[in-house]
Amino acid sequence: MDEVSTRLERHIPALRRYAWALLRDREAADDLVQDCLERAVGRWALRRRDGDLRAWLFAILHNLFIDGLRRRRREGLRVDLDHAAELPSPGSDPESATGLRDVLAALDTLPSEQRAVILLVGVEELSYEAAARVLAVPIGTVMSRLSRGRERLRRALEPAPAATLRRIK
């Protein structure tokens, strides 16, 4: 196996984990990782030699994810009626039934930018500087998204009365 394969493949498990955490769909997550790797292979000669390969790969993946998000938002999300009926409802989750709120479900309640920081720093263990580079934001923004995200996550995990309709006014 050549050098490029060795260096890239080392990061695939972490890229899959991040992609799955963002999309929560196996096929879609692996599609995202595949697109990311294709781009990485295609641009291998363009990367900074002294740069952090891991951060570079996460940046590619993250940008592809954001592109996909924009596209989906524009097109809306199509749900076929038959297919929609099979979607599991949060109420059928045995953990939520016993009052144990699931940490992934709580993560889902966060805005995607806070979710991304929590995953990159907390799970993928990127440095704050590397996370800032991946997300193309100043490091201060990473820190504030991290603390706001964690606060929100804490609140979401607190035992709370069943969610009802939110007041509009």
Place this chain on the structure above:
Amino acid sequence: MSGLERPIGEDDLAAHVDGRVPAGRQAALATYLAERPDQEAELRRDRETLMALRDRLAPIAGEPVPSRLRVAAIRAERRGRQRRRFGLALAAVLLLTVGGTAGWYGRDLVGGPRPLAGRAWAAIAEEALAAHRTYTVEVVHPVEVKAAEEAHLVQWLSKRLKRRLVIPDLEERFGLTLVGGRLLPAGRDVAALLMYADASGSRLTLYVRSGGARESALNFMREGEVSAFSWMDEGYGYVVSAAMDRDKLQSVAKAVLADVDLDAARRRRAL
């Protein structure tokens, strides 16, 4: 030096949760947290949540990597695509030569306006969301005709929509009572907006307009806090919108759909 140390910041607290406090800051942070047991407990909970999250996600990274993600497979795929692209370019050159003569005869096959049915639901959903945003915040005049005059409301809106408007009963199943309705312009057509409210005052709207496609699947769209399910049936577009979680809104949408279907079936039987 001790009196002049940098104050504890958000970055120090984050580093504490992530277990990466630099050696030089540890003493200052320990002093700070010793005086604030509540905050210390919060950070400990954050740390536990982080560990739980890592545990939940660890199995994904432990799985064997699918073959299609092997770099060798990615490279082969790229090469294949490049070859196909070259093949297509070659085919395009051939088509250009043939197309010079065949193009004129083929114009009816490829040209002309295309039906926009595939995108129509999104346009209708956006109209409905705009109407939802405009009128659900209205305190004094949320509707033109109030629920107390339901018979008049049905008659008026049905006449303008040129179809019998069904006002679904959502009270028993979802605790949503009818507030009333109004008529809205919708391009060259018209639309009816029915508004419902629950006990807490949260509002849901049902938007019905003419000029829709014959039928479509149930589509989901979200804009900020407001979610919408839309579908088309027998030339009419329907959109249910509310700041409600997706599953619940979907059940409301299905209930509305069922009520409209039931009414249509009754009418067909009556004919």
